[in-house]
Amino acid sequence: MNFAEFYQRSIDTPEQFWRDEATLIDWNIPHTQVLDYSRPPFAKWFVGGRTNLCHNAVDRWCATQGDKAALIAISTETNTEKTYSFNELQSEVERCAAIMLALGVGRGDRVLIYMPMIAEAAFAMLACARIGAIHSVVFGGFAANSLASRIDDAKPALIVSADAGSRNGKAIPYKHLLDAAIELSNAKPAKVLLVDRGLAPMALVAGRDVDYATLRAVHLDARVPVTWLESNEASYILYTSGTTGKPKGVQRDVGGYAVALASSMKYNFCAKAGETFFATSDIGWVVGHSYIVYGPLIAGMASIMYEGLPVCPDAGIWWSIVEKYKVTRMFSAPTAIRVLRKQPPEFMRKYDLSSLRALYLAGEPLDETTSQWIAGELGVPIIDNYWQTETGWPILSIAKGVEDRPTRLGSPGVAMYGYKVKLLNESTGEECGANEKGVLVIDGPLPPGCMQTVYGDDRRFVDTYWSTFAGRQVYSTFDWGVRDADGYYFILGRTDDVINVAGHRLGTREIEESISSHANVSEVAVVGVEDKLKGQVAIAFAIVKHAEQIATAEGRQALEREIMGVVDRQLGAVARPARVYFVPQLPKTRSGKLLRRSIQAICEGRNPGDLTAIEDPASLQQIKSALQV
Ligand code: PRX
Numbered sequence: 001m002n003f004a005e006f007y008q009r010s011i012d013t014p015e016q017f018w019r020d021e022a023t024l025i026d027w028n029i030p031h032t033q034v035l036d037y038s039r040p041p042f043a044k045w046f047v048g049g050r051t052n053l054c055h056n057a058v059d060r061w062c063a064t065q066g067d068k069a070a071l072i073a074i075s076t077e078t079n080t081e082k083t084y085s086f087n088e089l090q091s092e093v094e095r096c097a098a099i100m101l102a103l104g105v106g107r108g109d110r111v112l113i114y115m116p117m118i119a120e121a122a123f124a125m126l127a128c129a130r131i132g133a134i135h136s137v138v139f140g141g142f143a144a145n146s147l148a149s150r151i152d153d154a155k156p157a158l159i160v161s162a163d164a165g166s167r168n169g170k171a172i173p174y175k176h177l178l179d180a181a182i183e184l185s186n187a188k189p190a191k192v193l194l195v196d197r198g199l200a201p202m203a204l205v206a207g208r209d210v211d212y213a214t215l216r217a218v219h220l221d222a223r224v225p226v227t228w229l230e231s232n233e234a235s236y237i238l239y240t241s242g243t244t245g246k247p248k249g250v251q252r253d254v255g256g257y258a259v260a261l262a263s264s265m266k267y268n269f270c271a272k273a274g275e276t277f278f279a280t281s282d283i284g285w286v287v288g289h290s291y292i293v294y295g296p297l298i299a300g301m302a303s304i305m306y307e308g309l310p311v312c313p314d315a316g317i318w319w320s321i322v323e324k325y326k327v328t329r330m331f332s333a334p335t336a337i338r339v340l341r342k343q344p345p346e347f348m349r350k351y352d353l354s355s356l357r358a359l360y361l362a363g364e365p366l367d368e369t370t371s372q373w374i375a376g377e378l379g380v381p382i383i384d385n386y387w388q389t390e391t392g393w394p395i396l397s398i399a400k401g402v403e404d405r406p407t408r409l410g411s412p413g414v415a416m417y418g419y420k421v422k423l424l425n426e427s428t429g430e431e432c433g434a435n436e437k438g439v440l441v442i443d444g445p446l447p448p449g450c451m452q453t454v455y456g457d458d459r460r461f462v463d464t465y466w467s468t469f470a471g472r473q474v475y476s477t478f479d480w481g482v483r484d485a486d487g488y489y490f491i492l493g494r495t496d497d498v499i500n501v502a503g504h505r506l507g508t509r510e511i512e513e514s515i516s517s518h519a520n521v522s523e524v525a526v527v528g529v530e531d532k533l534k535g536q537v538a539i540a541f542a543i544v545k546h547a548e549q550i551a552t553a554e555g556r557q558a559l560e561r562e563i564m565g566v567v568d569r570q571l572g573a574v575a576r577p578a579r580v581y582f583v584p585q586l587p588k589t590r591s592g593k594l595l596r597r598s599i600q601a602i603c604e605g606r607n608p609g610d611l612t613a614i615e616d617p618a619s620l621q622q623i624k625s626a627l628q629v
Helices: 003-012 014-024 053-065 086-102 119-131 144-154 175-184 212-218 255-267 286-298 317-325 334-341 368-378 458-465 508-516 553-570 596-603 618-628
Strands: 033-039 042-047 069-075 080-085 110-114 134-137 158-162 164-167 170-173 191-195 209-211 236-240 248-252 276-279 302-307 327-332 358-362 382-385 420-424 438-443 474-483 489-494 498-501 504-507 521-531 535-544 579-582
Touching (some): 003 014, 014 033, 014 042, 042 255, 053 086, 053 119, 069 086, 069 119, 080 086, 086 212, 110 144, 119 236, 119 286, 119 302, 144 175, 144 236, 144 553, 175 191, 191 212, 209 212, 255 286, 276 286, 276 317, 286 302, 302 317, 317 327, 368 382, 420 474, 498 521, 498 535, 504 508, 508 521, 508 535, 508 553, 521 596, 535 553, 553 579, 579 618
Parallel strands (some): 069 302, 110 134, 110 158, 134 236, 158 191, 191 209, 327 358, 358 382, 535 579
Antiparallel strands (some): 164 170, 236 248, 438 474, 521 535
C-alpha cells in the first residue's frame, strides 16, 4: 500500500476510513454514527456503539488462543517471572473485578491505581475497564503531594496500591506516602486495596484498608461479565504536566481508543497475534497504558511487563528477555538506549536477537548518535515516534505496516493517518513553508484515541489546547517543529514550561511550587537544561530569605540537599532538580514575568535572546556567576 494515499484517505474521508478501522475490534452493538463533531473541539467517535476494552484485550482472545501467553511479568528486583495465558489473565481480571464490585465500585466510579510494575497493576486496570470504572494510574515514583492533588481531582471510590516498589534491589515503601497523600487530600477514598509483596511493613487502617490476597481467595471462582459501554464513556484519566502547577486529567474514551490502538498496532507496530511485544516503559505513563497493557493485548500479542533497571543484574537483561521470549517488537526511550550505550557491547552481543524485527523509541528527541549506534548493534530498523499523553498514539512516525518507507535521522517521521498536522508561525498564525520553524498543531477533529477533554473541566480543555491562536481553533501540541520538503518533521522542543527528563514529562511550575514551600526560599525559577544522558535535567535558581545559611559552601550544600529533600517528599525523586543554585535576584521582565528561556539559554551556554524587556540585566550576570561557583 502507498502511505501517501492511505494518509490522504484518512484526511479526505475520515468517516469512511475510521468505519473500516472500527472492524478491527469487537463490538457488542455497532455504532450509529462514525463521528459527531457538532460541538467542536469535542469529537465523539463511533456514537451509539457498545464495546469494552477488557473484552477486546482479553476475552476476545480466550476464544481462539486462550492458552497462549498474554502477560509476562518479569521482575529482576524480586527475581520473579510469571507468564499468564489469556485464560489465566481473564481469571485474574475477573477476580480483581469481583473484589472491586464487592468494595462498592460501580460504572463511572474512579479507581486510583498507585502501583509498581507488577501483574496486579495490569489486572486492576483491566478489571476497571471490564466493569466500566474509570482508572487513574499514578506513577509509582510520585510522592505524597503529587498523589494528593490527583486524589482530590479524581475523587476515587477506591485506591489500589501495594506495600512497596523496588529499585536496584532496595524496597521503596509506598504505604506511608499513600497514607500521607490521603491525609493531605479532601476526597478520602472509602477503600484501599493493598497488594502485600512482603517487601515493606505496612499498617492497615481498620475499616478502610483491605488485603488483595485475602479477597482474591474469596473471589477465586468469580465470573464477572463484561459491562458493555457506549463508545464515548470514559475509560481512564491520566494526569500530565503543563504550564500551571496543577496537573491536567487527560480523559479518554472507550471505543475510539480501542480502535486507535488496534490500528496503530497494525500499521505502526506491525503486530501479529501470538508474537511478543516488549515495551520498557511504566504503567504510570501513557506508553504503559497504550503499549504495555492495552495495545499489545488488543492485537492478541503477549506483552512483557518488566520491573527493574536496564542494567541489573547486568546490561544484557533486556536482550536476554528478547531472546527468551522471542520478542518481535520492542518499544523504549532514547535515554534508556543512551544508558546501555555506556555499557560494554558484549552484554547485548551475547544473546540471540534474531526474533526482533524493529525497535520503537519515543518520549523525547532521538539524537542521531544514539539512533545509529543502536541500529548498528541490533541490525533492525529504529523507528522514532512522536506523540503525547493527550493523543495516546503516534502523531508522527513511519508506518512500516502500511508502506516500508525510509526513516530519516533526527526526524520522528511524517504525519500519521488521521492527524491533520500543521506548523503555524507563532506570531502571525500563518502556515509555515518547508524548513520554517513553527508551532506544531493539529486541526480538529482529533482522530479516535485522543483525549476527550480535561477530566471535569471542559473549559480547561478548550482554553489550554485550542486557544493558542486567536480566531483559529487548532489543537496545540506546545512543541516547536520544522518540516522538510518531503513532509518529514523535526521536533525542536517545547514552547511552554514543560521539561522532559529521561522521557518523563514534568512541569517546571510544579517543581517551583514545591521548592517555594521550603521555609528559607522566597523565590525560585526552574528550567530544563540540556543533558547528554537524560536529554534534559531540571536546574533550580533560588532566592533565600535568610542569607546567613548560604554564607559558606557547606551551608549552600546543606540547603541544596534540604530543597532536594522537599521535592523528593512532595513530588518524588523523578522531579528532583539536578542542582539548586542561590542567586540574589531572578531575571524578570519589567512586568514581573520570569525569563525562564533566558536562564535556560545561559545554562546551555547560548545567547539569552531578546532582553529589551528585562528589568535588571545584572540578574543574568548573577545567574552566570552562580553557575561558575
Ligand atoms: O515534547 C514532546 C516530547 O514529549 C512530549 C509528550 O510527552 P508525554 O505526554 O509524556 O508523552 C510521551 C508519549 C510518547 C511531547 O510534547 N516527545 C515525545 N515523543 C517525542 C518527543 N520529542 C521528540 N521526539 C519524540 N519522538
